[in-house]
Structure formats: C-alpha cells, structure tokens
Amino acid sequence: MKKKQNLKIGIVMDSIKFIKIEKDSSFAILLEAQARQHELYYIEINDLYLRKGQSYATAKIIEVQKKEKNYFNIIKKKDMSLNELDVILMRKDPPFNTEFIYATYILERAEEKGLLVINKPKSLRDCNEKIFISWFSKFTADTLVTRQLLKIYDFWKEKKDIIVKPLDEMGGKNIFRIKKNDPNFSVIIETLTQYENKYCMVQTYLPEVKNGDKRILIINGKPIPWCLARIPKCGETRANLAAGGIGKVQKLSNEDWEIANYLGPVLKKKGLILVGLDIIGNKLTEINVTSPTCICEIESKKNISITGDLINYIEKKIYKKRLSNDSNSF
Structure with missing residues (x-):
C-alpha cells in the first residue's frame, strides 16, 4: 500500500506573536497538524497577493510547541504560489471589512485551481456571522437589521429590553444592552449606526444568558457533542470570554x-467546514464562520479531539484527491 504523504497546510491568521496559546484555536489546530508530521505555512493577510491572476503569499514555514515564551519558530520564509499548498485555513479574525473580502478573492483564485480552502471563500462573503441567522428565523429571537433610528426606537419601545451590536465585530466589542427608559438610547444608536450610515443588528434581550451563551462547534456538518457555555461575570451583559465571561463545558441539550x-x-453544502454556533437558551444568536474559537476550552475538559476531527477531514479530502489524480494518470 502506498504510504500517505505529508501535507502542506497553510493558515491565514492574525499575528502569531500576540496569541494566547492556552486558548487559541488556530494554535491548537497547528499543534495537531504538526503532530501528524504535516508542514505548516503561516500567512498573515498582508502576505497574500495576486499576480497575473495567480494567488501567492509571502509565507513562513514554522514549527510550534506548547511553551509559553517560545511557542513558535520560523524555519524559512518564501514567496510561493498558494497552489503549492494542499489546504489553507482562513482564520483571520474580524473585523469583517473590505480588506477581508479582498483576501477571500485571492483565496478563491487558488481554490478555482484546486486548492482546498477552509472555510470556502464565497461562503465567508455570503454568510455574515450576524445576518446569516436570519435564514433560520424559526430558531432565533425577534431580530431587526437596519440603519434607521426610528425602526430601532420602535423595536426598543415594543420589547423594552434589547441588545444592539455591529455586524462586523467579534468578542463582544461594541455590544450594548438597552433597557426600558435608558437615557443613553439615542447616543448608543447614533454611534452604532453612525447617524444612519451603518447597519446594525437589534435583538430581544434573552435573560437565559445568565446560564451561558453556548458555543457549539460543527465540523463538516457534524456537531461536537460538548459545548462551552460562556457565563457573564457579575454586572456584565456580554458573555464572551474576551469580555470576562467564564466558560463551562456541558453537553448539548x-x-x-x-x-x-x-x-x-x-x-x-456551503463549504463551511468549521463553524461555531452561538445559542442562548433555545435561540440561535450568531453563526461564526471566520475563526470560531473555544476548541481549547472544550478539549481541556473532555476526552475528545476537535482539532483531530478537523485534520481527519482534511487528510481524507486530500488523500482521496491524490488517489483520484494517480488513477487518472494511468
């Protein structure tokens, strides 16, 4: 039987110099890939470029290790076609802005020439992490997406307790809870919509958040049976870990x-292979497709390997492709 060859795995992410390795999901994926003898190519969004319709990157071949102050080492830096890689993971954090969109176009050119890109660039553009829940409204709380101050005001007066957030941020940034008769309503809405020049999302406040904002991970359409319930700290509305929330691993209800x-x-079906759903109570609040986290927190408490499931999927996909190519060469 022909020996399986090692893969060249690229990852587009924010600067590796500033991550917290004990909870960074991208780093956990890199560790798992390296443990299987795959070669790692680290790329920042600034490293991507197009020339004559071909996608390239100024990539760094790296090694990683779970040592707090010396957790990565750059072996070599090289300019290369993205199609020299077997797969590339797009793990750039929001904000989801025009620069992010431009990067997906570059990745899409490589995808069209055979590169496996996770998650699919077109679907990253199509499936905004906030708005995409509207395609599944039977599972969501009442949700309004608008730029109009009056629409938001009417929604607030009807619901009396609402959450307002931008469409392009993460980690609880610029999320506001506005209660009945809050004197700051106007300034909050004017700021978020930039005086009706920017869309925002408005949702009914869900008091079940006190029991946790659950992050449920899905790999290739299959849910992981354990989730991380992020519980807000005392006096805080936001449950995000980045905003001080406390994580509790629990079974899916x-x-x-x-x-x-x-x-x-x-x-x-959309090529969204690694996704994080956010659920409060029994309501879907977000669908995270850019760089879903909470892998480390779940793996540290339960005897499962979420990163292993992801690399298994990648290996199976690539080895099947290689076998097909070898068969077609005869």
Missing part, C-alpha cells in the same frame, strides 16, 4: 441538537 442538526447539512 435537546434544543441545541435540534438547531445544530438542522444547520449542519446547510453549512456543509
């Missing part, structure tokens, strides 16, 4: 399974 199993096939 029946409602969680219903939502995750319904979305799984849709996400898989």
Whole structure:
C-alpha cells in the first residue's frame, strides 16, 4: 500500500506573536497538524497577493510547541504560489471589512485551481456571522437589521429590553444592552449606526444568558457533542470570554441538537467546514464562520479531539484527491 504523504497546510491568521496559546484555536489546530508530521505555512493577510491572476503569499514555514515564551519558530520564509499548498485555513479574525473580502478573492483564485480552502471563500462573503441567522428565523429571537433610528426606537419601545451590536465585530466589542427608559438610547444608536450610515443588528434581550451563551462547534456538518457555555461575570451583559465571561463545558441539550442538526447539512453544502454556533437558551444568536474559537476550552475538559476531527477531514479530502489524480494518470 502506498504510504500517505505529508501535507502542506497553510493558515491565514492574525499575528502569531500576540496569541494566547492556552486558548487559541488556530494554535491548537497547528499543534495537531504538526503532530501528524504535516508542514505548516503561516500567512498573515498582508502576505497574500495576486499576480497575473495567480494567488501567492509571502509565507513562513514554522514549527510550534506548547511553551509559553517560545511557542513558535520560523524555519524559512518564501514567496510561493498558494497552489503549492494542499489546504489553507482562513482564520483571520474580524473585523469583517473590505480588506477581508479582498483576501477571500485571492483565496478563491487558488481554490478555482484546486486548492482546498477552509472555510470556502464565497461562503465567508455570503454568510455574515450576524445576518446569516436570519435564514433560520424559526430558531432565533425577534431580530431587526437596519440603519434607521426610528425602526430601532420602535423595536426598543415594543420589547423594552434589547441588545444592539455591529455586524462586523467579534468578542463582544461594541455590544450594548438597552433597557426600558435608558437615557443613553439615542447616543448608543447614533454611534452604532453612525447617524444612519451603518447597519446594525437589534435583538430581544434573552435573560437565559445568565446560564451561558453556548458555543457549539460543527465540523463538516457534524456537531461536537460538548459545548462551552460562556457565563457573564457579575454586572456584565456580554458573555464572551474576551469580555470576562467564564466558560463551562456541558453537553448539548435537546434544543441545541435540534438547531445544530438542522444547520449542519446547510453549512456543509456551503463549504463551511468549521463553524461555531452561538445559542442562548433555545435561540440561535450568531453563526461564526471566520475563526470560531473555544476548541481549547472544550478539549481541556473532555476526552475528545476537535482539532483531530478537523485534520481527519482534511487528510481524507486530500488523500482521496491524490488517489483520484494517480488513477487518472494511468
């Protein structure tokens, strides 16, 4: 039997110099890939470029290790076609801005020439992490996406307790809870919409958040059976870990399974291979497709390998492609 060859795995992410390795999901993926003897290519968004319709990057071949002050080492730097890689993981954090979109165009050119890109560039553009929940409204709380101050005002007066957030941020940044008779309503809305020049999302406040904002991970359409419930610290509305939330690993509830199993096939069809659903109570609040996190927190508490599931998928996909190419060469 022919020996399986090692893969060249690229990853587009923010600067590796500033990550926290104990909880960084991208770093956990790199560790798992390296443990299987695959070669790692680290790329920042600034490293991507196009020339004559071909996608390139100024990539760094790296090695990683779980040592706090010496966790990565650059072996070599090289300019290369992205199609020299077997797969590239697009893990650039939001903001989801025009620069991010431009990067997906570069990745898409390589994808068209055979590169496996996770997640699919077109779907990264199509499936905004906030707005995409509107395609599954039977699972969501009442949600409004608008730039109009009056529409938001009417929604607030009807619901009396709302959450307002931008469409292009992460980690709880610029998320506001506005309660009944809040004197700061106007300034918050004017700031978020930039005086009706920018869309924002408005949702009914869900008091179940006190029990946790659950992050449910899905790989290739299949939900991971354990989630991370992020519980807000005292006096805080936001449950995000970046905003001080406390993480608690727990089994998926029946409602969680219903939502995750319904979305799984849709996400898989769109080439969204690694996705994080956010669920409060039994309501879907976000679908994270850019760089979903919480892998480390779940793996540290349960005897499962989420990163292993992802690399298994990549290996199976690439080895099948190689076998097909070898068969066609005869």
